[in-house]
Amino acid sequence: MAQDDHVAFNTIYNRYWVEVLNLAVHKIGDIMEAENIIQDIFVSLWKRRHSLIITNALENFLYVSVKYRVIKVLNRQRTERLYNETDGLTVDILDDSTQQYLSFEELRQRLEMLIGKLPEQSRLIYRMNKEENMSYKAIAEELNITERSVEAHLARAKKTLKTALGAFLTTFLL
CATH class of the missing domain: 1.10.10.10 (Winged helix-like DNA-binding domain superfamily/Winged helix DNA-binding domain)
Known part of the structure; x- marks a missing residue:
């Protein structure tokens, strides 16, 4: 993949996308949001292919990526919920x-x-x-x-x- 091999990337994608999607859906409970997370992860993986160094199993890297993206999404959703609950009033963050x-x-x-x-x-x-x-x-x-x-x-x-x-x-x- 680091040598711009699209076939290698497609192989990785096809091998892991269902597995990491299921993990994201399980953690976040929203299929659309989970699909966005997985898409972002694979886009990032492709964009960073030249500089990315994965020392452990790729599967572990993807699991950890899902975990941190889910945390980000949940934090964003919490912030949005707090904002909506106050009808746009300033919230003591x-x-x-x-x-x-x-x-x-x-x-x-x-x-x-x-x-x-x-x-x-x-x-x-x-x-x-x-x-x-x-x-x-x-x-x-x-x-x-x-x-x-x-x-x-x-x-x-x-x-x-x-x-x-x-x-x-x-x-x-x-």
């Missing part, structure tokens, strides 16, 4: 729920950054377990390693994240 969302978003970004700093194998295993809800056994079979190894990688990853997030939360909450 920094109400408590918005502040909580912003705090959560900062925490989520910090977690994502910390996950990105994990060793590649630990990062992959962590994402497979937490984002794809794969069992230790399924991960072990897919990566051709022992369940004990999966367990050890996850334990180290969780310890690293807990330590780093603990320090972040202490400074964040004070």
